[in-house]
Amino acid sequence: MKIKKNIEKIPGGMMVVPLVIGAIIHTIWPKADVALTGVTGSYMVGTSVILFIFFFAVGTNINLKSSGKIAAKGVTLLLGKVILAAFNASNGGLYVALMTTIPNRDVDVAAYPFFSIQSGPFFTMITLGLAGIGAFPWPALVSTLVPFVLGMIVGGLDHDMRDLFSPLQGGLVPFFAFTIGYSLNLDMILQSGLVGILVGVLVVFVSGYVLYLLDRYVVRSDGLAGWAASSTAGAAVSVPIVIAQMNPAFKSTAGSATAIVATSVLVSAILTPIVTMWYYRRLVKKGKVTVAHSAAAQTPTPAK
Template sequence: MKIKQRLDKIPGGLMLVPLFIGALVNTFYPHAGAYLGSFTNGILTGTVPILGVWFFCMGATIQLRASGVVLKKSGTLVVVKTITAWLVALIAAHFLPLDGVQSGFFTGISTLVLAASMNMTNGGLYASLMQQYGSKEDSAAFVLMSIESGPLLTMIILGSAGVASFEPRLFLGAVLPFILGFILGNLDDELREFFGRAVPTLIPFFAFALGGAIDLSVIRDTGLLGILLGVGVIIVTGIPLILADKFIGGGDGTAGIAASSSAGAAAATPFLIAEMNPVFKSQVASATALVATAVIVTSVLVPILTALWAKWARRGQHGAHAAVVSLD
């Protein structure tokens, strides 16, 4: 059976299918983990330790010895997307209640949801799109995108937007595994390769555990809103990313639109933030469902939009080149 091949054909399938299976288990057998106990319970409820190992391995994949062009491109995209998410959170904090909208069509939308869905790029999707539509430097620019992974930037965004406060030790705890992995990966190339191989392997495990905290009725109730959230992520982050790629990164905007997706790991952010600040506990289920839906939507639309943008940009370049030739 070609299960892996079929998963790869689904946008974000390695993350979203196990998450959905975990949600099925929790919906129909909510006490399965406690009943079975031991290792099964650990897998069903072990989101935090599994993600901790994943962040460590992710940090190990980042090479400090990257070219200036690559660092410029990746740094530009990461900084612009983070600033955009921060501005959105800052505005949302003035209009939305701390626990999110509680009634009507926009039930579940909160500053946490907006920040979590907008400040993380699907690095794998970006790299694959740039291999097809960009340059080698564009493709390698995902080198710094791993910094967006995990709850740290979301914690900073929420804290600076005045939505929540986190003790310094919690910031350290959120970033320490990533830093340790980064240090080891740069001290030893073999360790970087060794730990890097575990990054995709761990994704279905933390996704399954994350789904184990979701009731499928929440996904049903937030489906349409989640779709609109995904479209909003592409529009709100895509426009500044395109402009940044053109005027700072020296590209034609293709890398910008390719970086406007939501990473699969973003679905884990509400849970992790709530673990560090209980004030968000009531939002975890709906926030996770909304962000997960946004991940699916951006994973489907971003490749299509990137292809269209690249075609349009190249047509414009060919037209400009032809005009120069005719003048000569």
């Protein structure tokens, strides 16, 4: 039975299918993690633990000589998201998992910590003129960098360790995707209606196109990372409530805004992998990227 091949017939299938399964289970059985408890229950809500292992494995495959390119790409994507104030929270887990399923994207994956800080309410507060209330999330940024740095050190010191941990990247993707899906609920679509769906579609195509342009013409890459960063982060669901708590003027709209953002998270989580894989296949067809995996970080060939 060709399970993997059948799943991969769907664009971004190894990411999308487990994610949708997780969302369906959470919608039908929202307390599944509590009921199952133990190892299974902990796994269903263990996104952070899987991320640490995932980022460590990615780090072992990073070439330190690519650090300048990594920082440039990460900061560029960060600024692009922040400028698009309404869409400034990108699903970093989705981005990393998606880019890991594509060959030779180590630089793109390693750029994630540099733009991960845009996934919370910090930059939204700046946009609303409330920057004095928030604090720069240095601990969150450092926490994201730790597994990458550890992996880079271990992989750089011993190629046998790199060979041991690097292959974990692909195998962890469906497990991580499921935990993302389990944090979502299909009922949110009914609560927000067409507005939430429209926002999700706009987030993918508007922010995705801007980030694609920045990645292609500023970073001088092929633009694929821009499309992969076009989603809405799950953490963004909490932003309307946080803002309302800090400024009562927003309390009346916090509920509806939360439903809209939640729908955007779900819609973009499904649509972003599809669009990204479509563009990747287009690059492959034009001969702009190779399809063979590399043991070290590669700099993508700029699209022409």
